[in-house]
Amino acid sequence: MTQVNGIEFKQNLVPKSKYSIKCPNPMKAKKITVHNTYNDAKADNEVIYEVTNDNQVSFHVAVDDNGAVQGIPFDRNAWHCGDGSNGFGNRNTIGVEICYSKSGGSKYTKSEQNAIKYIAALCVQQGIVATTDTIKKHEDWSGKHCPHRILDEKRWATVQKAIIDEYNKITKALSKPATGTTNAGGSVVDYLNSKKIDSSFANRKKLATQHGIANYTGTAAQNTALLNKLKTGVAPTPSKPSQSGYKGTSLVDYLESVKKASDFSSRAKYATQNGIKGYTGTATQNTQLLKKMRGF
Numbered sequence: 001m002t003q004v005n006g007i008e009f010k011q012n013l014v015p016k017s018k019y020s021i022k023c024p025n026p027m028k029a030k031k032i033t034v035h036n037t038y039n040d041a042k043a044d045n046e047v048i049y050e051v052t053n054d055n056q057v058s059f060h061v062a063v064d065d066n067g068a069v070q071g072i073p074f075d076r077n078a079w080h081c082g083d084g085s086n087g088f089g090n091r092n093t094i095g096v097e098i099c100y101s102k103s104g105g106s107k108y109t110k111s112e113q114n115a116i117k118y119i120a121a122l123c124v125q126q127g128i129v130a131t132t133d134t135i136k137k138h139e140d141w142s143g144k145h146c147p148h149r150i151l152d153e154k155r156w157a158t159v160q161k162a163i164i165d166e167y168n169k170i171t172k173a174l175s176k177p178a179t180g181t182t183n184a185g186g187s188v189v190d191y192l193n194s195k196k197i198d199s200s201f202a203n204r205k206k207l208a209t210q211h212g213i214a215n216y217t218g219t220a221a222q223n224t225a226l227l228n229k230l231k232t233g234v235a236p237t238p239s240k241p242s243q244s245g246y247k248g249t250s251l252v253d254y255l256e257s258v259k260k261a262s263d264f265s266s267r268a269k270y271a272t273q274n275g276i277k278g279y280t281g282t283a284t285q286n287t288q289l290l291k292k293m294r295g296f
């Protein structure tokens, strides 16, 4: 099971054959739009319904008391804002549905708490700085009374602030240089500061990626590796296939064996890095990608 900021996360992505209905446009998400489902179904079922019907209605993630389920890739638009085919909400924001809002109660409360934690982490993943300008509600785009329960209870400002606070908590933790690990050469932050280079988490993440350190989250080991690479001044080199004892044929199992993210968007990124165009996660593409990444 994958977890995002302590929230169970899984995918049930819409088949590519339905992209033209559900998510026709590529997107670089700029904001998040919060919804209430106005229903009493669990997230799994909301997403199954979403990805199997043929309505031009879609959202990226549903969150319930057990976790988050993704139905639409984050790099594609979804139809959840009611602001038209070129509306800012529909074309630039990730739609997150909070389940069990119709009847409310403890399942809803837990769903909302999970959504707050999940959305904050999603902002970090997507490079969205969580503010009152980027954490939006459906109502902001089309005037629809959604998220209805949050609005009825007059809690929008509270929920929005909770997301922003959680985001600030995560990014603060990430930007604090890890301590306690042997690092004869000092901290990467000190090193960057001494060179007058931006030492923020975002920039370290960028530098890490440029130097072949995948999935930088600011751990002590990653900071040490980054410091060493920066100090040696060696030009970034493509990373060698990681060592793995895994000999099977599943790409996801292989990625997990080398502690790399195996979700769809990460695989799509690896595919692009490895020259596989138009990755949609087919069995053939996965086999091809496994060969390129593992070396056999």
Ligand SMILES: [Zn+2]
Pocket (backbone or CB within 6 Å): 034, 035, 036, 080, 138, 146, 147
């Ligand atoms: Zn809505």
